[in-house]
Amino acid sequence: MQSPAETNQTTKTLTLAKALNAGLRAALSADDKVLLYGEDIGSLGGVFRVTEKLQAQFGPDRVLDSPLAEAGLIGTAIGMAQRGYRPVVELQFDGFVFPGFDQITQQLAKMRFRSHGRVQLPVVVRFPYGGGIGSIENHSESVEAYFAHTPGLTVVTPSNPNDGYWMIQQAIASPDPVIFLEPKRRYHEKGVVQLDAPALGLHEASVARAGTDVTLICWGPMVRTCLDAAAAAEKEGRSVEVVDVRSLQPLDFETIARSVEHTSRAIVVHEAQRNYGPGAELAARLQEQLFYVMESPVLRVTGYDTPYPPSKLEADWLPNLDRVLAAVDQSMGY
């Protein structure tokens, strides 16, 4: 049976992976300067099949299989963008971004600044990120802080199929380089995609669930976890608001602050290690700007300050429902 949403021609139910695929297809169709570029993205369709069938449709000149070299991918994408192309680079996993780190942070991020705005680099670097899929070492890293800390980069992450479909197209249309983080543990979760128009701009945060007692601030893979926690908390009589940050750089602090003004309590939830992570930035800003509004200190529920553990431990290492609910209790206890 179809849901009411699906009877409307302008919506479709897709997994995040399929929604990203549809978004990439739309971008390739809309502008012939858009190129997809990466290891195994052609006939294989990428290790997570996000680019499946795109090479068959657009040809090997638009969807290019590349040598195994991350700096090479990003560096040559910079050159192609200088020549007027819009390369969308796929890296296979978050842990493999580091061989390309210099090209991203020193080259891609700075070219506009160094050239006084003359050089524009519309490059998207997209890769699966985060844990929770039982993978081996280097395949479950939450690297957003490195890039959000680098001026010149835009860092975004969709948490659901609709955002996946729209945000990838918005990222490709952006005149600035975008680090596009795809929460790999959510690739196969389904959701309704609005096909007619995006609900939000690339850099806007969204209120994923309204509530009055406490705000959970999260992004990417943690949004589903926080929504589940909010639903569980409701059964205990707590009204939890969930803000999906969506864009870590630039940050739509206005939407976040509006929510916290309303609830007067905030908890940042992210998968990455805690020290010097995005939670610290958010907590500092809330303290600077909403000191007199808040009823309790900003709390953080995060990964621990260790390298990512063997996957048998990740269910406990990653923020989960219990840890988020415990933080809600702690926040409400002040």
Add this chain to the structure above:
Amino acid sequence: MSVGGLTGQLTATPGRFQPAQPVEVPTVQLLGEDGTLVQDPDFVPALTAAQAARMLRDMVLIRRFDTESTALQRKGQLSLWAPLLGQEAIQVGVHAALGRFDHVFPSHREHGLAMLMGLPIERLLGIFTGQESGDWDAEQVRFHHLNMVIGGHTLHGVGYAMGQARDRQADPQADDGVSLIIHGDGAISEGDVNEAYIFAAAYQAPAVFLCVNNQWAISEPVERQSPVPLYQRAWGFGIPSVRVDGNDVLAVHAATTWALERARAGQGPSFIEAYTYRMGAHTTSDDPTKYRDKDETIQWQSRDPLTRAETWLRAEGVWDDGRQARLDQEAEAFGEQVREAVHKVHDPKLEDIFDRVYARPTADLVAQRAQIVSEAAAR
């Protein structure tokens, strides 16, 4: 244990397990060290007398630019300079070979080439005074921005070349430009540079790698970069390569012309090793006497690219004392221009740095800029 007579041990290292041995290093030289023409079976210089005289003039002006800039640093007017003394022939030879649509992705020592391509010298000096980071229109000048991360730019040049090839594939009337990527002998050890070779070969990019082997990566000798001659490294990537005498402007010109034509004809990347010597320091902040033998430097003085070209041109009858005197005058006037240019660079304004980070400044940047402006107004 022995299975079927195999012991698992080699009694000696047989030839099949040896790395390829360096073969003889044939160096293309068209102008001998004494300034006489040398015959080469593959490269024949094809220049008019006027073009040849122009090359000498360009080398003299570049040397002047360099010596004036080094002096400006000594006087404290530049915070740093990367001298190019001894490498003038490479920059002039390359420039004379470039087509009108070709793009150059330079390392940090191609000041002379930049000047010849029309980049105002104050733009370069501004970088070394700390007043700017490369405020020129690289697309228009076709001389791209300096990159202080060794070798980082080589990939950009390859990507750009890939774009040039795609443009021509889409539209045969598109310009016939290709990319010339310059890097030093030290850069050959960097991962990015090796990836640039791989990408260029994999996609047959219309790119020319020009490796300026000046023998020293600051204080590290070229022997620490490679046990084989550098041009032979390109073979492993499937890139045709040649070594030229980098102090011979004719050889550099001929080899660059060959490589650019290959790229233009769709035959993919080439590699040129220009074998030369950095007569000065790596930059004005190091002291070569601490790490290299003085005799070595003295030996290279006899191979000076300017002297060789002048001797040849005099023998050809296209150069004489009168022309030399006029060139000396021109160089004198140009030296004055360089000393003036350093004053033409304006100090940047702090509030201007906020609007060039993103196409549309973020709320944070707008707020930080406003704070700067209001603090300045309150002062």
